[in-house]
Amino acid sequence: MKKMKLAAIFAGLVSVFTFSSCLNDGDGGPNYDLYEIVTVEEGSIFGGAVLKGDAWGYTYTPVSSSVLAGLKTSDGSYYKRAQVGIKLMEGEVITEGKKSYKVSEVGVMTVLNYKDFNLQPDTLKNDYALVSLEDANNKIWAINGYVNVPFTFKTKEQLSMNDFHLYAVGAKEDTLVTRLRQTKGSDDAYQTGSALISFHMPFNRGEFFEILNNVQPKNDTIVVKVTAKGENDKELVSTVKCSFTNMQGY
Known part of the structure; x- marks a missing residue:
C-alpha cells in the first residue's frame, strides 16, 4: 500500500530531553505503513492497551500484547507518548471514514516528554x-x-x-x-x-x-x-x- 507520511505539523519535532534507550537501533527495521505520534491508552474499551494517533485520529489495536513491548517501561507500565512506526495487520487498508485498525508491528522511534x-x-x-x-x-x-x-x-x-x-x-x-x-x-x-x-x-x-x-x-x-x-x-x-x-x- 502507499505509505502515508506524518502530518506536516509534526515534521522536525525536536526535544532536548530524550530517552535514548527508547530509540530504535536496528538495521532499518520493518517496512512500516505509517509513522505517527501516539498516546498509549490502557484499559480501553477495546480490551487492552491501544494507540491513539495524533495525525489522523486513528485508533491502532495490536493483534497481541507483545506488539507494544517496545513501549513498556522497566516497571511494566507503558510510556504514554511516543513517535512510532506502524505496520498494519495483513489485509488492513487505510480507508476513508474508517478510524480503527489492527496492527502487527510497532517500532518506537522516540519517547516524548x-x-x-x-x-x-x-x-x-x-x-x-x-x-x-x-x-x-x-x-x-x-x-x-x-x-x-x-x-x-x-x-x-x-x-x-x-x-x-x-x-x-x-x-x-x-x-x-x-x-x-x-x-x-x-x-x-x-x-x-x-x-x-x-x-x-x-x-x-x-x-x-x-x-x-x-x-x-x-x-x-x-x-x-x-x-x-x-x-x-x-x-x-x-x-x-x-x-x-x-x-x-x-
Missing part, C-alpha cells in the same frame, strides 16, 4: 523568560488529553522537563488560558535549547476541573491559549483549537 499540568502554581518560585513558543516548523497542538508545547529557552546549565510547568490560569468564554513557566535558569543565560513537552490535562482533579468547567465550548470546540514570559518583558502567546470531547477521552 510528558507530564501532568501543574496543580500548585502558587508554589513555583521563579519565572525565567523563554525565547519563543513554537517556531517555523513546530506548532502547538492539542489532542487525546494532551497539550503539546514546543518552545525555545535559554540556560547556562543542564535542565530537565521538571524545570518547566504548564498550569491553568482561568477560563474566558470558549478559551482555557494556561501559563508555561521555566523555574530553573539564569537571567544572563546565553545558550539556547529547544524542547517539546506533552502536558496532560488532569480531568480527575477538582482544582483543574473547577477552571475547565467554566469554559464554554462552541460546537464541541474549545481554544487552549498558552502564555509565557518572553524576553525584554514581551508576553508570548499561542493558541490552538481542539475537540472538547476528544480531550476528555470520549
Whole structure:
C-alpha cells in the first residue's frame, strides 16, 4: 500500500530531553505503513492497551500484547507518548471514514516528554523568560488529553522537563488560558535549547476541573491559549483549537 507520511505539523519535532534507550537501533527495521505520534491508552474499551494517533485520529489495536513491548517501561507500565512506526495487520487498508485498525508491528522511534499540568502554581518560585513558543516548523497542538508545547529557552546549565510547568490560569468564554513557566535558569543565560513537552490535562482533579468547567465550548470546540514570559518583558502567546470531547477521552 502507499505509505502515508506524518502530518506536516509534526515534521522536525525536536526535544532536548530524550530517552535514548527508547530509540530504535536496528538495521532499518520493518517496512512500516505509517509513522505517527501516539498516546498509549490502557484499559480501553477495546480490551487492552491501544494507540491513539495524533495525525489522523486513528485508533491502532495490536493483534497481541507483545506488539507494544517496545513501549513498556522497566516497571511494566507503558510510556504514554511516543513517535512510532506502524505496520498494519495483513489485509488492513487505510480507508476513508474508517478510524480503527489492527496492527502487527510497532517500532518506537522516540519517547516524548510528558507530564501532568501543574496543580500548585502558587508554589513555583521563579519565572525565567523563554525565547519563543513554537517556531517555523513546530506548532502547538492539542489532542487525546494532551497539550503539546514546543518552545525555545535559554540556560547556562543542564535542565530537565521538571524545570518547566504548564498550569491553568482561568477560563474566558470558549478559551482555557494556561501559563508555561521555566523555574530553573539564569537571567544572563546565553545558550539556547529547544524542547517539546506533552502536558496532560488532569480531568480527575477538582482544582483543574473547577477552571475547565467554566469554559464554554462552541460546537464541541474549545481554544487552549498558552502564555509565557518572553524576553525584554514581551508576553508570548499561542493558541490552538481542539475537540472538547476528544480531550476528555470520549
